[in-house]
Amino acid sequence: ETGVTQSPTHLIKTRGQQVTLRCSSQSGHNTVSWYQQALGQGPQFIFQYYREEENGRGNFPPRFSGLQFPNYSSELNVNALELDDSALYLCATQDVSYEQYFGPGTRLTVT
Amino acid sequence: GEDVEQSLFLSVREGDSSVINCTYTDSSSTYLYWYKQEPGAGLQLLTYIFSNMDMKQDQRLTVLLNKKDKHLSLRIADTQTGDSAIYFCAGGGGYQKVTFGTGTKLQVIP
Numbered sequence: 001e002t003g004v005t006q007s008p009t010h011l012i013k014t015r016g017q018q019v020t021l022r023c024s025s026q027s028g029h030n031t032v033s034w035y036q037q038a039l040g041q042g043p044q045f046i047f048q049y050y051r052e053e054e055n056g057r058g059n060f061p062p063r064f065s066g067l068q069f070p071n072y073s074s075e076l077n078v079n080a081l082e083l084d085d086s087a088l089y090l091c092a093t094q095d096v097s098y099e100q101y102f103g104p105g106t107r108l109t110v111t
Numbered sequence: 112g113e114d115v116e117q118s119l120f121l122s123v124r125e126g127d128s129s130v131i132n133c134t135y136t137d138s139s140s141t142y143l144y145w146y147k148q149e150p151g152a153g154l155q156l157l158t159y160i161f162s163n164m165d166m167k168q169d170q171r172l173t174v175l176l177n178k179k180d181k182h183l184s185l186r187i188a189d190t191q192t193g194d195s196a197i198y199f200c201a202g203g204g205g206y207q208k209v210t211f212g213t214g215t216k217l218q219v220i221p
Binding site (some may be wrong): 002006033035041042043044045048056058090092099100101102103104105 | 152156199
């Protein structure tokens with residue numbers, strides 16, 4: 001039990017739609033990272049937020065955006081969904097110890 | 112950027128030791144991690160090693176780091192069927208992005 005929760009658990013969207021995924025973490029976890037894990041692959045870094053500011057970004061287009069809130073929750077927004085966006089989306093939070101704690105993920109299917 | 116490589120599959124008998132290997136390219140990673148992922152689940156942090164350490168032991172788990180060869184290994188002693196999962200090594204940490212390998216599927220044969 002990591003104390004990191006994600007919602008929803010599963011989601012089905014149609015190509016071209018927009019989606020918002022949510023993550024909540026423990027108090028004191030100021031850093032949140034989002035990852036995309038395609039089937040059979042390792043997680044790929046999307047971006048990281050620290051104290052509500054984007055702190056680093058992987059090789060993902062601008063239609064992937066995020067927000068972090070003062071209550072240690074965060075969102076991942078994806079616009080103009082494509083079939084290749086189908087994946088497990090993981091958020092990971094960390095405290096000052098640099099240990100990353102992952103949530104259970106949201107499985108997104110784009111049809 | 113960091114590249115992290117792992118062998119795809121490992122099969123061991125219950126009670127034997129498992130050794131999962133990983134090589135990485137970026138020596139500036141602050142931490143090197145091992146994660147476990149069971150089917151349909153998120154990632155569970157098993158252990159991590161700071162980049163200036165050579166070895167870390169935590170109960171049945173032993174992590175070895177060879178900085179010269181940029182090689183990381185995870186040894187699981189007395190492997191159990193519950194250890195069957197996909198194991199990811201990853202490098203980064205702190206405020207660096209964490210780069211994951213493609214994962215090694217460990218199959219434990221009863």
